[in-house]
Amino acid sequence: MGYTFTWEQLERICRKLNMERQGKTSVWKGITPDGKMRTCIIHAKHKGNIGPGLISKIAKEQLLFDSVEELYNFYKSI
Amino acid sequence: MRKDDKAMPILAVSEAKNKLTSLRREALTGKEFILADAKRKDEQAVSLISTELLDELCESKTFSYQWLDEPGSETDNYSLWNRETGVYGVGMTKKEAIFDFIDNVMDYSQVFFADLPYYLSRSNPNRGHYWYLRRILRCNDNRDMLYRMLSLEDIDE
Numbered sequence A: 001m002g003y004t005f006t007w008e009q010l011e012r013i014c015r016k017l018n019m020e021r022q023g024k025t026s027v028w029k030g031i032t033p034d035g036k037m038r039t040c041i042i043h044a045k046h047k048g049n050i051g052p053g054l055i056s057k058i059a060k061e062q063l064l065f066d067s068v069e070e071l072y073n074f075y076k077s078i
Numbered sequence B: 001m002r003k004d005d006k007a008m009p010i011l012a013v014s015e016a017k018n019k020l021t022s023l024r025r026e027a028l029t030g031k032e033f034i035l036a037d038a039k040r041k042d043e044q045a046v047s048l049i050s051t052e053l054l055d056e057l058c059e060s061k062t063f064s065y066q067w068l069d070e071p072g073s074e075t076d077n078y079s080l081w082n083r084e085t086g087v088y089g090v091g092m093t094k095k096e097a098i099f100d101f102i103d104n105v106m107d108y109s110q111v112f113f114a115d116l117p118y119y120l121s122r123s124n125p126n127r128g129h130y131w132y133l134r135r136i137l138r139c140n141d142n143r144d145m146l147y148r149m150l151s152l153e154d155i156d157e
Helices: A007-016 A052-062 A068-077 B012-016 B020-028 B051-058 B095-114 B129-138 B141-149
Strands: A028-029 A037-041 B011-013 B033-036 B046-048 B065-069 B076-084 B088-091
Touching: A007 A028, A028 B095, A037 B095, A052 A068, A052 B051, A052 B065, A052 B076, A052 B088, B011 B012, B012 B020, B012 B033, B020 B033, B020 B046, B020 B051, B033 B088, B051 B129, B088 B095, B095 B129, B095 B141, B129 B141
Parallel strands: B011 B033
Antiparallel strands: A028 A037, B033 B046, B065 B076, B076 B088
């Protein structure tokens, strides 16, 4: 099953993960109570959906989820 | 305190402070000096070393890419992914995505080096990005130099 995310939804996820935008840059970072240190790139100017290949990389390599499905379930729980 | 006979001398900070000009001159020739703070023995040592040698060392840190997405039913954009830093670029054309990647990797380098204790923490998975991002910073925001150093011409059509 394919999961679709917008850039706004990604920002919401980052906020919930205790991440903050770093000044006027495209970089968000933060630590959750479990000690995970995350960094994510989000560019405010982007519109529409995030590509499926990219959201998979963001989910696993930037936000440290095991899969896009896990990211989707996290978003649904917010 | 200083052991001049050693290939890699260890100096006390107070001694290094007094001889900084001559130490810098020697470091330019390739000699590395290790500075130790006698008052803070549990802290790691610091090296005084030629910047050019460090730059040379970093040249082995090269960048590689993967096109993850292209415009279609699921997205309007190309997505470019850099494997070594986990930074991406997004754009309606490949060129736009490449320029977006340059913006993002410059931002990331600034943020990374502004909070080194965070990024160099042993538990931070991005710790290994240090030497790649150092290469970015050494381009001093010169986008043409960055474009060449990042080997982006290889993927630009």
